[in-house]
Amino acid sequence: MSGLDGLPVPSRNWALFLDFDGTLVDLAPKPDLVEVPAGLTGLLQKLSTQLDGALAIVTGRELCDVDGFLRLMLPGAGIHGAELRRKMGDATIVMDDSRGLADVIAELEPLIAGDPRLILQLKSAAFTLHYRLAPERETEMRDLAARAVKGHENLELMFGKMMVEVKPKGADKGTGMERLMQAPPFSTRVPVFIGDDITDEDGFKFVKNHAGLAIKVGDGTSSADHRLSSPAAVFEWLMDMSAYFERKSRR
Numbered sequence: 001m002s003g004l005d006g007l008p009v010p011s012r013n014w015a016l017f018l019d020f021d022g023t024l025v026d027l028a029p030k031p032d033l034v035e036v037p038a039g040l041t042g043l044l045q046k047l048s049t050q051l052d053g054a055l056a057i058v059t060g061r062e063l064c065d066v067d068g069f070l071r072l073m074l075p076g077a078g079i080h081g082a083e084l085r086r087k088m089g090d091a092t093i094v095m096d097d098s099r100g101l102a103d104v105i106a107e108l109e110p111l112i113a114g115d116p117r118l119i120l121q122l123k124s125a126a127f128t129l130h131y132r133l134a135p136e137r138e139t140e141m142r143d144l145a146a147r148a149v150k151g152h153e154n155l156e157l158m159f160g161k162m163m164v165e166v167k168p169k170g171a172d173k174g175t176g177m178e179r180l181m182q183a184p185p186f187s188t189r190v191p192v193f194i195g196d197d198i199t200d201e202d203g204f205k206f207v208k209n210h211a212g213l214a215i216k217v218g219d220g221t222s223s224a225d226h227r228l229s230s231p232a233a234v235f236e237w238l239m240d241m242s243a244y245f246e247r248k249s250r251r
């Protein structure tokens with residue numbers, strides 16, 4: 001296998017970190033409307049075994065949310081690194097301080113209540129304000145969130161595709177992967193991260209600082225060295241990878 005789109009030949013010594021929305025599944029108008037492609041869960045399960053468990057989801061969502069879509073409790077970092085699960089099926093631990101979050105939500109909620117296109121996605125240690133259905137309100141939404149978070153020293157804003165997130169300060173996908181890499185089965189492996197959004201750049205930075213591989217899905221500027229065009233292309237590459245591991249193990 002020469003690698004799809006010039007991607008390197010896979011190694012069973014990789015720790016594979018996968019974003020969810022826009023990477024494994026196509027983005028949807030609302031977060032709960034994403035559709036999981038047929039065969040994805042089985043493929044991830046198989047790859048996880050082939051990598052001795054070193055396959056994790058690194059997402060802005062709560063991990064339990066992704067568990068529900070995949071019907072699989074993969075290890076991972078949720079809420080942009082604020083949540084951690086080291087092994088398949090383990091409980092999720094919140095790692096960061098989200099005090100004051102309820103006050104920020106209470107301040108913001110009445111200000112957006114009049115527009116049903118604005119969606120507040122609540123999580124255990126963060127929340128996301130989605131304005132995908134009202135893109136013309138972007139600047140206003142960013143300003144509202146900035147004002148609401150003011151005075152809460154332990155919280156900060158993060159901007160993504162048609163969304164603004166309020167989350168514990170310092171939590172990002174890079175710190176999430178760093179925490180996963182502290183213990184087996186991830187430690188001592190080469191980190192490989194696939195993501196599609198601005199928020200994934202922290203993850204790309206982390207893997208590049210650890211002699212790993214950064215793969216960006218879709219267009220847009222990125223520090224990643226490699227590209228896959230779409231979630232469908234990611235699926236195809238992961239299928240090829242799994243088949244390659246299988247062929248190698250038979251030899």
Ligand SMILES: [Mg+2]
Pocket residue numbers: 019020021022023195196197
């Ligand atoms: Mg994404």
